[in-house]
Amino acid sequence: MSNSAIQAALNTMQAHVEALNARDPQAIAKTLHFPHYRLSGTEVKVWETPDSYMDDFHRRAGDDWGHTEWGHLRPVQVSADKVHLDVEVKRFNTAGDPLVSFISLWAITQVDGIWAAKLRSSFAKDLS
Template identity: 50%
Template sequence: MSSMVASEPNTVAVSAALGVLDEHFRALNARDASALAQTLHFPHYRMGLDGMKIWETPDTYLYDFFARAGDGWARSEFLFRNIVAASAEKVHLDVAFIRYNEAAQTMGAFRSLWVITSKNGEWAAEMRSSFAA
């Protein structure tokens, strides 16, 4: 049986996945719903503390984020992004991030697992599992 994941992660895939994360957080912090949607494959899956949420389309994604993040959320930034495994068309990442309020105070730090895939040559996040609300 051959392994689907090389002993050395695919550098092209890893670079693409990290680019998706960078653009996702940039678009989120800019409150740019259109750019944010480009960082996600739809349907998009997120397992959070309240179970599985599936977005069939990007229509409510940003609004739903604001509801989860809570009043006063201003921005989020990475603590770290670690590659767990990578193949030519899929990358698993262990991600930690901080949410800040408008006074630049920490609202919380969270871990999540991201699965970023290439579909028809387009890299985007297909699913996440998060300990954040």
Template identity: 40%
Template sequence: MTDFSTFVAPPPSDEPNADAVEAASDCLDRFTAAFNASDTRAMDAELHFPHLMLSGAQRLEWAEPGQHPHDFFDKLKASGWSRTQYEKKDAVLVSNDKVHFVVTYTRRNDAGVVLSTHCNLWIATRVDGHWGIALRSY
């Protein structure tokens, strides 16, 4: 079991870890490229499981890959969606193995018109050398 005192107080770092931010940011980019390709398997490859999502006070946990609803992209496309685009990805808390991002992205139609704008907290972690998104808060 993890010692609570070390869990809440990881060793201090003298400066932000730019390599961790870059690697974690690349993971988010790969996830969104897969999202734009409607490729749920490639999306799952960029997630850590169990994967946690928070929306308001609701919590959704996926224990394993393959949990996206089969009609997810059909419904999204029916709304006019064509692609998702990052507007900002701000690393707000950084350690060697975890980066918290405040992510602002837009959903756009074929003409590039913004359909909606979202600002979320996404946390990417490095587990066994692999960066993946561990938590998304909507």
């Protein structure tokens, strides 16, 4: 396994959750490659640009979403320019109580020297 690729992927995920919790669309966009793909169940969602990502996140997370934490980030497969991560996503409401927890598979890739998430797959349900 490439330790530098793993560290880059983990750094990307840390930056992503910090940007998400800060509700900073520009910082979130820096952690995602576009187009960006999400497979939930059998449906694929594609974001061609960063513009609609945050609005769509709020629809998926629900009106009472307060913040997100990673339960775990585990490398599954690693190459010099791609890391698959087994991720536990934990969402909490504005009072700090758990909303939902689910497992997701994220693909973090290096494109033109930039590490960011290209896609992920999960069994998460929309809370809205």
